[in-house]
Amino acid sequence: MHTDRERCLRAVGSKDARFDGWFFTAVLITGTYCRPSCPTVPPQPQHLLFHPSAAACRQAGFRACTRCRPDTTPGSPQWNHRDDLVARAVRLIADGVVDREGVPGLAARLGRTPHQIERRLSAELGAGPLALARARRTRTARLLIETTTLPLADIAVAAGFTSVRALTDTVRDVSALPPTALRTSRTPSPRHPATSPTPPQTLTLRLPFRAPLTPDNLFGHLAATAVPGVEEWRDGAYRRTLRLPHGHGIVALTPHPDHIACRLTLGDLRDLPVALARCRRLLDLDADPVAVDDRLRADPVLAPLVDEAPGRRVPRTVDETEFALRAVLGQQVSTAAARTHTARLVTAHGDRIDDPEGGLTHLFPTVEALAALAPASLAMPRTRRTTFTTLVRHLADGTLRLGVDSDWQDTRARLLKLPGLGTWTADVIALRALGDPDAFPATDLGVRRAARTCGLPTTPAALTARAEAWRPWRAYAVQYLWATSSHPVNHLPAQPRS
Template identity: 50%
Template sequence: MRRTDLDDESCYRAVKSKDRRFDGVFYTCVATTGIYCRPSCPARTPGFANVTFRPTAAACQAAGFRACKRCLPDATPGSPDWDVAADVGGRTMRLISDGLVDREGVEGLARKVGYTPRHLSRLVARELGAPPLALARARRAQTARVLIETTDMSLSDVAFAAGFSSIRQFNDTVREVYAVNPTELRGRRGGRRVPRGTVTMRLAVRTPFAGGRLLDFLAYHLVPGVEVAGEGWYARTLDLPHGPGTVRLRLRDESTVGETAFVVAEFALDDLRDTSAAVERVRRLLDADCDPVAVDEHLGSDPVIGPLVRGTPGLRVPGQVDGNETAVRTVVGQQVSVTGARTVTGRIVDAHGRRVDSDIAGLTHLFPDAATLAEVDPEAMPMPRARGRALVGLAAALARGHVALDRGPDRDDVRRSLLLLPGIGPWTADYIAMRALGHPDVFLPTDLAVRNVLSTLGTRPLGPSDVERWRPWRSYALMHLWNTLMPETPAPKDE
């Protein structure tokens, strides 16, 4: 049973036990106080007759409830069920979190998901308890609260960074959602002023969180010019809707089970309106909405990979900040070593990526966009001709919208579209689904590295029943196998 299918009595049991695993999966609205809380709120549990349960913070706000000041329910990671089901609600939430409604309105959102605006609003309201505009409003309010409480940005900068169209709209929304005005929410705390465009935030993740191994994966696959990494940190450039930016993440292991931890992210943005989009894309990279307890409980008892899971609890599937970039990098990496793919991709970035200014040494370029790569002569690509043609053909399909990797379309439709392209086979399409579309249930049985790891584990060849046992978390099983091959991230020479 999906957690969002739980009935009221099951939800109430989770609230009585203060079960943190359900934070972000549903919210508790308390009629006697007019507030809504996360299931693990430390306040005294209200009586069953005085509570109702809703699937999103926006649904609570639309019903007239304000956020609890003690448990900060809107600061939880999102529901992991959205990635498992990849239904209309989940796909819509991802696009709203990226700021699409702020940029293109509900009409633009509906085009991405493939419905009329009216039909989409009905579907989303039925599934998530609030229409797209209310969901976007809740996202803006939550972003504003985080910026108010964790940065020294001016309140006017906070308003536009969070996606509000006016100071008045910002003030009214904060007062309605949090029952205080922005100045009161910030309080009288002082602090160092930061340069305009620089934002440091804490991004919530569920624990356990194998941050060190996530860093090792990212560092092992980094592309020169676009990414750099060192002991305990990773940084990269960001191609955002209103301009370029960079982010530097501090990644470490968090071993506590069933809690909420935070990854410190330092953003430098050309345009503060890109704050929400930058945050959402980095959260995708971190696999921040994963429920590691559910994944580890399911895979940890498996006779094949159980020891690996128990040895590295909280392992994540690295996501992406740009689906098109991930697809291009996947094609470049076909049938070559990771080191070879990094070298070739770095040459493509140097030749076709836009240069950026950054205070982080080694970050010099944005990854080339699909429209630029679509115009490149395949013969000029630093790779075999057939792969060069496949890469340029993929870039053209992405640039023309024949394939969309923004998590809006249905995953199966995207896979079918990819397989129609020359040079794109099942391994490539499925790897893109796992990394670019956030699919939690992908396995690559023909992957040579997987076969090598299994042979070193001394296991017999995997049969269909073995892999079926790992559903719906086969992507995580795959990562545990690959994890045995990842070298640790070395400290850079200048650190």
């Protein structure tokens, strides 16, 4: 979008927060870069340049505005609704691949050379993978400096810097202030409290999103399908365990009108950026609800559903492999039965953890642990057991890869080749695990019942044809259709479980 200068100028002139994260405004007379909605951007077009990323602004020598804090915006939605090479690379960088494996590791995952990745990212984002990873580290560091009382040494570790000096130099370069001054400049208030970490490493942070956001089906779905031991709804928050690159964690996510409260307990602070990226992905917080709803509202059948509760998100996952295995366990059974079957698997084969604040007991089993099991030891119908063990084997040996870098169409096609894994399972995995915003499980019973209620065609072929008008946001149309039901997945729990 940054190449459409007239459109950018209109967004900046109207201070339109919808475009925050889509592009960044560099102000020549101040040497800073801002969100499109920043109130301090001068109106004179000759003083403004537009860049596709914060990293590109820094590459051009601009520092972050201290008023609008552009490095704390929601991420650009295009990286979650696109499936091309650049989008997959950006998602991998957000998941910390460059920090852990370097640019060669990023390139290997994408089947390209480092030079090709550098060229493609620089052409579209104005910065290469190292600069984008550095921007990610800086964003995490600034968040911790301004919202917690963590020592700078701990912040350097959490953000991925090699030393406090490297942290200090980078923050000063980006914001023109050293970390200590930046922390002093953000005076704590009841609305933005500073957080004293509870030993060993617990942090409370705020996750921003683009409004509107209707949390009912988002948190309702996660709570209603929660696997005992791995997930729970407690005291108004969705809590779950996380398997992370350097250890494990526990997260509690609580919806508020203008943010999601995120309380993270980590075994290793280096996992903080990855944990935050996965939580944002789980809750679909980088979506552009206005664009989605405008498209769906054009259909007279969906329009009243959108107007009643705009901003529905797609509940996704923090672990694509885990979700795929759970989808198979949930084939042709009720939500309650799926939870029971999965809980048995977790108790028998998951890694135990301690949770002083609640009832979480296990991490979901790894595919390596499940691949080592004798198939006969799995208590499930023979056909489903064959499907489950085949999927486990393909995931364990790398024949099938599920992750933020997955090619949506290719992966769906590979899933459909597995015995016993039909279109419903493949479509649900595409919708919630792969993150395809246009995934459409037309054979889903809930979708077909909703279609009947709304006067839409009910056969999969006819409904798929009717849904062509909803592209590229059919996954969001599914959320509005599901929400016509009184099923618990569509509502926040009335009382927290204890």
